[in-house]
Amino acid sequence: MENIHSHLGHSANGLLQEIRQQTAVNIQACYQCGKCSAGCPLAGEMDFPPSLLMRMIQVNKPETDEKVLGAYSMWVCLTCNTCSSRCPMEIDIPRVMDHLREKSFTLGKTNKKASPIIDFHKAFLKSIEVNGRLHELGLIVYYKMLTFRLMQDVMLAPGMLLRGKLHLFPERIRQRKQLAAIFKRTYKRRKEQEV
Amino acid sequence: MENKIFEPKIVAFVCNWCTYAGADLTGTSRIKYAPNVKIVRFPCTGRIDFMLLLKAFGEGADGIIVSGCHPNDCHYTSGNFHARRRWISFRSLLDFLGIDTGRITFSWVSAAEGAKWAALVNDTVSRIKELGPYTDYEKVARYYEEEVNHE
Amino acid sequence: MARIGVFVCHCGENISATVECDKVAQAAAGFPGVVHSIDYKYMCSDPGQNMIREAIREKNLTGVVVASCSPRMHEPTFRQACSEAGLNPFLCEMANLREHCSWVHEKGEATTKKAIDLVRMMVEKVKRNQPLYPIRVPVTKTALVVGGGIAGIQAALDIANGGNKVIMVEREPSIGGHMSQLSETFPTLDCSQCILTPRMVEVAQHPNITLYTYAELIGLDGFIGNFKAKIRKKAKSVDEKICTGCALCTTKCPQKKIPSEFNEGLGKRTAIYVPFPQAVPNKPVIDKDHCTYYKTGKCKICEKVCPAQAIRFDQPDEIVEVAVGAVVIATGFTIHQTGFFPEYGYGRYPDVLTGLQFERLASASGPTLGEIRRPSDGKIPETIVFISCAGSRDPAKGIEYCSKICCMYIAKHAMLYQHKVHHGKSYVFYMDIRAGGKMYEEFVRRAITEDQVNYVRGRVSKIYERDGKLIVKGVDTLMGAEAVEIEADMVVLATAGIANPGAEELAQTLHVSYDGHHFFSEAHPKLRPVETNTAGIFLAGACQALKDIPESVAQASGAAGKVNILFSKSELTREPLIAVVNRSAPPEYSTCVGCFLCQPACPYQAIEKEEIKDRSGKVIKTVARVNPGLCQGCGTCVAFCRSKSIDIQGYTHEQVLAEVMAVLEND
């Protein structure tokens, strides 16, 4: 019975307020029309379609916030902007997804199913950090190390090599030191923000 | 005395139909704003004679708001256009007297724009706070007297 | 010597919660000239007003300041109270402590201080007030009704039946408006034409009503009781007096492919045409933009076949000027077309319709004689989808307001469809069902429970066509936003209702205000919903905000009632807050130097030249004079007069200056 009163939370520093402050997106303006979910190409993959995710944030309770941060939805979201381009209330869902991803990642609350996706992103960033530019082959090798998905995409590699779409050696930029410094500074900031 | 926070004195000249009603709506909507502004009601901004603004500066006002109906929405057809046109020539007089035009806010607030009125007041108050108290009023007062005597 | 009374109101706690009213009253007692100052819980209550009346009598007050709410609220109340006690009502002023102080500031010293300042301003002003007396002007007992939809028709009939004259101006060739296009009407499902047509005919035949169709208002001057309206009667190219309405011409006209406005593009009409069979007047007009003769100089078939020889190709537009005492605006609304909706195909799919198009399909007099058939191939749709709030409640692309009528007409449409296509499947995508009205909710429930209409809560994201089907992609938000994809044969969009094109210009012609969406503004959202801010101009129907028929009719009768009240006397009294040019003793007569800078500045042409003559009739001086019937008291002239010879009663130089000085008086 006690749950009856606590369906809607009144948390003063939940995701709802945090997102409002940091991204200027006011999720309270969502009136649950569902148009975002209806247009989202990935809604079928998501554990919570975008409109439901918005509602969960509106509910504004620590328990639902936890569920949101552990959701799989934001990891499959492709930032295709279909939702926001049609949302009658102009809610910038992709921006919210960005926020949720970064927060969930920083706090280590990422959904298990999302690991391959996250590992791919990590591998991608590594490649840039080292070379300044993407080196596909390096990326794929590094990605496979992280995920042990050894066979996936292997079929493509020879064809790509043959067509000049895969290079054995990375292209590198000149000012790699400067770039490494940029990476470092953003990582450092992230650490600061955590504490 | 010196340490007291500067609370500017601001007079608002507003028309009865749009801005006065808009400010009423601010009240009805319970939107809060700074108490520094006092409203003088006119039938229309077209009635506002700019010598009156000078008089207000001469008497120690730190800032002035003039606000009426939106263009084309004047209750009296065109009073606000006249006001607007006069305002342009008045500007040069202000420059001549060394009054920062930033001390005068000229705006349109309709009867439906309660929130805009509050924002207008707050913006004006903070701008005037930045400009500081208006101190040259004797100069303006002198000019005003001369002008009135001249007539 | 001034003897001013100050009355500070608490307004329950509305003022006293943030302003210390007793302190305000105490402070006011100390102002020079104030002889009486008290505070009280509710000044506008009977006991409150009595306190004012008694103080006026007992203390011989020469002026009263009520420090309470906005003068827009209670000025008449308190002025009336003063006048009952024998004080000229214009010697009463109000300090606005509620809307401009207590409600907008936090409790604290600064707020109470501001309240005191506001009272001081009004005390200084009222000391300089002069007794004023109302102005009397004659009233022309003819009303102008602009727009001949159901609202205009109702207003015109009510005014005319009240014994007053009406001039109705309708832009289209026929009156009737949107209601004439409707099939059946909620919540009773009676036939729209059947209940409307008799009234249209009554308008045409009423001895008190003059009807100008195919006409528009191009100018309005003057003021309440005394307007002058300029109307352009567009050339119909047909002599109405001779034409018998036989319609032979329309059957022979070779231009047969013009999309019919009345049928929302689903049917065709000719260049000489009567918009629909029940049109009033039932006489054709030639649409010059489409007529072969007007475009190429050849044809004139209509002229040849007309048995009455009523065709007049050289008929000019005619401008008529009429004197009217009041105006009712009833110009209605329009709807967004389907081309407005990007995600629904930018209007490319012929089987995506607007609600009005569906009305024409469902109407027995429509292009399909009441059968629901697809415009693309004439097939009867097996599956039909209705989409609510198409463009409404959509600040991103459409309008933020709710169009109010569509929830009901969607339920009606779905119901009509199910009645006509028994085996068909109908779906309604909705966000909320807004059915507030007598028998409205019951009506919607009936659609769902009796007629098996499937209501799905969710907004459609996209419609596209594939193999002659319209794929509608939505979700069911009550199923955790589960995808719902429907292969429909027809989609009907409940497109947003918006203000008529031209509403803005009309508002400017009439000098009335309008809102951000170009709907005309009422004088007060609750208490004066049928008046505009301009005296003598009233509103009826959907031109003020979207409304259904019952509400449009109610408002129209309200506006007509207001007009009839105005016309109940042959004279009306007006507030004397107008401009006057000063007069003084000879030989000066006036400080006015006759420069007439004020004259062109006056938007109401109220300033005249007056010649002051000596005994022998010789002109000594020409000065300005304000016509009190025309002056509206805007004060524009005042700001133009360099010699300060012209002043507004109630807002004189002296009064205004006193207010400014009082604000800035140091403490």
Added chain:
Amino acid sequence: MNIGFYPGCSMQGSSPEYNESVQAICSALGISLIEVSDWNCCGATAAHNLNRELSLALPARILAHAAADGLEEVLVPCAACYNRLKMVQHEIGADRKLQDSISEILDEPYQGNARILSILDFLERDVEPLLAEKIMKPLKQKIACYYGCLLVRPQNILDAKRHEDPQSMDHIMQLLGAEAIDWAFKTECCGAGLSVSKTGVVAELSGRILDDAAHRGAKAIIVACPMCHSNLDMRRKAIEQHRNKDFDLPVMYITQAIGLALGIDPVKLGLKRHFVPVNLEL
């Protein structure tokens, strides 16, 4: 005016044919492009997903280099890079505080005022007017122009016209003699960045696109984005397995199509690098 050029990683890596065709038509039409010096990767989806500051800083560095090179305009043919650069420019441009913070990360003042041109902006403005006289081999085929998401959304920031049914590629293709079909998946998402980590999703999303285009009789799909291209071309086998259906539908870059119409050698346009062979009867 000098038009700057930011190729981005895909044009140098997995989609060299896009680069080749851009270069080929530019040289055929006498337009010269100046590559932004020592450019870096824009960070793509990865930075954007994991590290917001990095996702702003990487494009900001590119813009800074363009400014240092004195470039007032930069052509960014890759739709993904274009989208990131525009978004970042918009976000940083509107926010003083963010400008300061990014300048700190870059260790140089943020300078991001170069006008960023998408391939479509560029083709519409600089190429279209030159085309009419130079078309040697009109493309007389039914084609489907596929815009994807990155070139049209968010529509107000990218200033995309008719974002639900864009027309600029269709116009160009009509100029080249082709018939651009009206179809439903012009701006649906192809799965873009998930191509490696969630191949199943890509197969589904890209499959729907191929299916609609084929169903409506298109003989080729025209794209302007390396990601769209690789999802529709390189991953074709996976799509066909997923849908249990074969599609005879090559995928060409718009610049390749223009090149063909201008009579440029298919090899020079990189047409031989495709997985799905392009052997349209031209």
